[in-house]
Amino acid sequence: MAILLIVLPLAMAALAVAIPWKRVRPWIVLAGGSAHLVVVALALGSVENVSALDGRLKLDPLGELFLVLISVIFFFCSLYAPGYLALRPGRPNRSLCACMLATLALMTLVTLAHDLGLMWVAMEAITLATALNIYFNHTHRALEATWKYLLICSVGIALALFGSFFLAYAAYYKSFTATLDFEELLRMAKWRELEAQWLQAAFVMLLAGYGTKMGLAPMHTWKPDAYGEAPGLVGALLACCVTSCAFLAILRFFAILSAAGQASFARELLLFLGLLSMAVGAVFLVRQRDFKRMLAYSSVEQMGILAFGLGVGGSLALVGVLLHLINNALTKAVLFLSAGNIHRAFESKNAAEVHGALRALPLSGGAFLAGFLAITGSPPFGPFLSEFTILRGAIAEHAFVAAAIFLILLAVVFVGMGATVLRVVQGEPASPALTGRYRDRLATAGPVVAMMALVLVLGVYIPPPLEQMLREAANYVEGL
Amino acid sequence: MNATFEQLLIVVLAVNFLVIGAGKLRTAIHGVAIQGALVGALPLLMHDLPDDDLYKLVRTLVLSGGTIILKGIVVPACLIYAKREADIRHEARPTIGSIPSLFLATIGISLSVVLSRHLIVDDTQQKTLLVPASLATAFCGFLILTTRKMAINQVVGYLVLENGVYLFGMLLLDALPALVEIGALLDLFTGVFVMGIIIHQINREFASISTEYLTELKD
Numbered sequence: 001m002a003i004l005l006i007v008l009p010l011a012m013a014a015l016a017v018a019i020p021w022k023r024v025r026p027w028i029v030l031a032g033g034s035a036h037l038v039v040v041a042l043a044l045g046s047v048e049n050v051s052a053l054d055g056r057l058k059l060d061p062l063g064e065l066f067l068v069l070i071s072v073i074f075f076f077c078s079l080y081a082p083g084y085l086a087l088r089p090g091r092p093n094r095s096l097c098a099c100m101l102a103t104l105a106l107m108t109l110v111t112l113a114h115d116l117g118l119m120w121v122a123m124e125a126i127t128l129a130t131a132l133n134i135y136f137n138h139t140h141r142a143l144e145a146t147w148k149y150l151l152i153c154s155v156g157i158a159l160a161l162f163g164s165f166f167l168a169y170a171a172y173y174k175s176f177t178a179t180l181d182f183e184e185l186l187r188m189a190k191w192r193e194l195e196a197q198w199l200q201a202a203f204v205m206l207l208a209g210y211g212t213k214m215g216l217a218p219m220h221t222w223k224p225d226a227y228g229e230a231p232g233l234v235g236a237l238l239a240c241c242v243t244s245c246a247f248l249a250i251l252r253f254f255a256i257l258s259a260a261g262q263a264s265f266a267r268e269l270l271l272f273l274g275l276l277s278m279a280v281g282a283v284f285l286v287r288q289r290d291f292k293r294m295l296a297y298s299s300v301e302q303m304g305i306l307a308f309g310l311g312v313g314g315s316l317a318l319v320g321v322l323l324h325l326i327n328n329a330l331t332k333a334v335l336f337l338s339a340g341n342i343h344r345a346f347e348s349k350n351a352a353e354v355h356g357a358l359r360a361l362p363l364s365g366g367a368f369l370a371g372f373l374a375i376t377g378s379p380p381f382g383p384f385l386s387e388f389t390i391l392r393g394a395i396a397e398h399a400f401v402a403a404a405i406f407l408i409l410l411a412v413v414f415v416g417m418g419a420t421v422l423r424v425v426q427g428e429p430a431s432p433a434l435t436g437r438y439r440d441r442l443a444t445a446g447p448v449v450a451m452m453a454l455v456l457v458l459g460v461y462i463p464p465p466l467e468q469m470l471r472e473a474a475n476y477v478e479g480l
Numbered sequence: 481m482n483a484t485f486e487q488l489l490i491v492v493l494a495v496n497f498l499v500i501g502a503g504k505l506r507t508a509i510h511g512v513a514i515q516g517a518l519v520g521a522l523p524l525l526m527h528d529l530p531d532d533d534l535y536k537l538v539r540t541l542v543l544s545g546g547t548i549i550l551k552g553i554v555v556p557a558c559l560i561y562a563k564r565e566a567d568i569r570h571e572a573r574p575t576i577g578s579i580p581s582l583f584l585a586t587i588g589i590s591l592s593v594v595l596s597r598h599l600i601v602d603d604t605q606q607k608t609l610l611v612p613a614s615l616a617t618a619f620c621g622f623l624i625l626t627t628r629k630m631a632i633n634q635v636v637g638y639l640v641l642e643n644g645v646y647l648f649g650m651l652l653l654d655a656l657p658a659l660v661e662i663g664a665l666l667d668l669f670t671g672v673f674v675m676g677i678i679i680h681q682i683n684r685e686f687a688s689i690s691t692e693y694l695t696e697l698k699d
Binding site: 053118138145146150161165166172178197384 | 618656667673695
């Protein structure tokens with residue numbers, strides 16, 4: 001089953017490369033996304049059977065949560081792909097479709113990998129598979145964004161490999177058995193068989209490395225460029241799925257440090273980077289005219305919230321973080337895809353030129369507005385609940401100053417982002433501005449509205465299976 | 481660890497200076513090719529090759545051979561090809577010139593030695609230069625990557641950084657599954673390949689491979 005989950009999208013990617021018919025390829029992406037979702041659903045029925053390569057691939061409660069999230073988001077993106085690519089008949093789509101499916105396979109590998117070396121290989125390969133997608137539009141700006149993305153993320157991922165080696169060496173140093181097996185490292189950490197200094201050095205490197213991929217400040221500089229220049233579809237996959245994979249990696253290393261009794265060291269670093277990311281996001285969100293770059297800074301801020309939640313510690317904040325991961329991913333996908341639709345219709349992503357999106361595109365414009373309200377933590381949407389849980393967690397841990405800064409930064413983000421979003425959605429569309437051929441239709445607006453509905457539902461009701469999954473994943477990280 | 485091993489490590493370290501001080505792109509690429517091939521050859525010298533364990537022997541030979549071919553021949557050949565296509569011989573205007581860079585590299589190498597002495601207290605492990613050489617090489621790679629403007633030179637920097645990380649991996653040779661090592665090599669190759677595609681596009685769009693032209697995106 002584990003192998004099938006990875007090979008299936010890879011085979012679809014190979015098919016997308018092989019066939020000569022451009023119009024058929026987006027449907028292969030849809031078929032791949034749907035089939036993956038079905039196999040994931042089947043896998044959930046027998047989690048203990050999802051194992052391969054002598055336990056190097058294994059589905060644990062933490063990986064399970066991420067796998068479901070990635071599969072669901074990819075499914076919605078693949079629903080959107082045929083409608084979107086039909087609007088771009090001039091652009092070749094072989095590389096985009098194949099790389100999307102390959103990325104799905106590699107992300108699945110990250111969620112399953114219990115060998116942290118293998119996880120690293122998959123993360124590096126994701127960087128490469130997504131780089132060509134950023135260059136989809138073939139403009140000078142896209143070229144610049146791709147080069148920056150490639151270089152910054154390659155350096156980041158090299159640091160992560162350094163960190164992984166340090167970790168293995170921490171084990172070797174004390175007990176003469178170097179290993180990168182996650183469960184073995186957890187066991188050794190519990191028995192204090194990892195050398196503390198090397199362990200700390202490893203975490204610093206890993207946080208810098210995977211933090212770059214996640215887009216935490218100050219390693220976030222690739223994000224506005226890449227998200228700004230890539231198609232909304234690619235931006236959604238990067239912001240929702242790829243960053244989540246990087247966060248999964250950080251969670252795994254955090255679990256090892258916690259087991260080794262070094263949680264406070266890791267938490268201090270995470271808290272600092274979390275608040276810094278929120279602050280950087282907030283500063284650049286104010287007066288941001290390019291609404292796709294705005295989404296990138298919002299993503300920096302959201303990653304900051306995740307790091308903050310992990311940094312304050314405690315079970316409550318951890319459950320909040322995992323819930324926020326889901327809410328953020330769904331809402332970000334809504335924002336990126338609806339921003340993509342608005343960009344197509346107005347042929348501009350500058351808020352000074354785009355007005356009246358709500359009137360011109362009631363579904364996409366409405367989803368963009370609702371997505372903004374949700375991501376900034378307004379009730380009754382999902383992110384409100386999860387951000388509130390993180391805040392309660394911070395107060396429960398007596399982190400009052402951090403909680404106050406958290407609230408102030410959230411307020412700045414709301415005001416800063418609101419100014420740009422309202423400018424885009426309100427008013428009358430200037431008729432010459434609306435030159436694009438795009439109008440809202442089921443194929444491109446349907447998946448966006450469906451995801452927005454999910455964000456709303458998660459704000460008022462968390463289904464018991466999801467609640468159980470969250471609880472089990474949190475317990476797994478805490479080693480309970 | 482035998483004496484040849486340590487001597488080769490010193491050569492690897494010295495190559496860093498060659499790459500940093502190189503005025504010509506060709507010298508820098510040749511430097512990184514030599515470094516890559518040396519790094520690939522080191523596992524062969526690290527332990528006495530086991531003649532009783534056939535799997536281990538084959539594994540070491542295949543991985544070393546693969547690394548030497550890839551890092552020493554294939555990747556540098558791609559870079560030389562890209563250089564010829566772009567018709568570029570020199571680094572244009574580095575942010576930091578060669579002499580100050582060499583000075584910074586010296587400081588970096590000294591710091592790496594101090595840092596590794598601080599981290600390693602065990603006598604048996606102290607003897608090898610592996611840890612300081614690894615940290616220093618990674619530092620030099622980072623230095624090249626951040627101060628050079630030619631896209632090819634930035635790739636050279638990335639390769640030096642990668643060589644530094646690879647050196648550290650040698651301490652853990654037995655722990656890493658062959659799958660991970662093969663995956664890492666494959667990633668490196670694909671990485672350089674993708675970077676090559678983008679360099680080709682940069683050259684086509686701007687008729688130059690200097691990243692100085694990539695300054696449109698900012699806030």
